[in-house]
Amino acid sequence: GAGVSQSPRYKVAKRGQDVALRCDPISGHVSLFWYQQALGQGPEFLTYFQNEAQLDKSGLPSDRFFAERPEGSVSTLKIQRTQQEDSAVYLCASSLVSGRLGEQFFGPGTRLTVL
Amino acid sequence: DAKTTQPNSMESNEEEPVHLPCNHSTISGTDYIHWYRQLPSQGPEYVIHGLTSNVNNRMASLAIAEDRKSSTLILHRATLRDAAVYYCILRDVGEYGNKLVFGAGTILRVKS
Numbered sequence: 605g606a607g608v609s610q611s612p613r614y615k616v617a618k619r620g621q622d623v624a625l626r627c628d629p630i631s632g633h634v635s636l637f638w639y640q641q642a643l644g645q646g647p648e649f650l651t652y653f654q655n656e657a658q659l660d661k662s663g664l665p666s667d668r669f670f671a672e673r674p675e676g677s678v679s680t681l682k683i684q685r686t687q688q689e690d691s692a693v694y695l696c697a698s699s700l701v702s703g704r705l706g707e708q709f710f711g712p713g714t715r716l717t718v719l
Numbered sequence: 720d721a722k723t724t725q726p727n728s729m730e731s732n733e734e735e736p737v738h739l740p741c742n743h744s745t746i747s748g749t750d751y752i753h754w755y756r757q758l759p760s761q762g763p764e765y766v767i768h769g770l771t772s773n774v775n776n777r778m779a780s781l782a783i784a785e786d787r788k789s790s791t792l793i794l795h796r797a798t799l800r801d802a803a804v805y806y807c808i809l810r811d812v813g814e815y816g817n818k819l820v821f822g823a824g825t826i827l828r829v830k831s
Contacts, residue, residue, distance in 0.1 A: 645823065646822055647821050652818055695762050708819060710762025
């Protein structure tokens, strides 16, 4: 079956531009996560949705980062006024259940480069 | 979150077993031990998890020390496709939201 998909796979933005990154989770998955992965490091948690509710946004680095999942399926991570330090791979993951031990299925990521 | 310690990198020959260690001396009684791996240019993927007993699945085995302060991921016959970064992660059974907290992981190189 289809896995988690993300688009675009690559995005180049000029500093100061706004970007929007899309995540299509596995159909029926309740939980959705966004992670940020800098070069050579492990992924770092950004935010978590259970259905359409954003229950944890403690990892968002600044108020320039905003995420939504209005209908409980597709999610969008928006970054306003991009800065060079925002350059990273942005990973989306979904999980079938909202329970604490659900296996997370990751998408291939969107590589964002801010010039 | 309780922390884990892994070697930065390891190297293995193809078709040989690989033992990837993880230390987690501050593990709590409700922490599960999870392993994920990340192949080049891909998102992480789940490998295995356990609480106290050793676990086996089609991908790997997980050996957990009796005091649970360390564990070892075992790949029984490494292939070139197993070259990846392997992450050992502790997940609290009481933690709401179940986000994954990744460390730097172990880079596994497999030689043919």
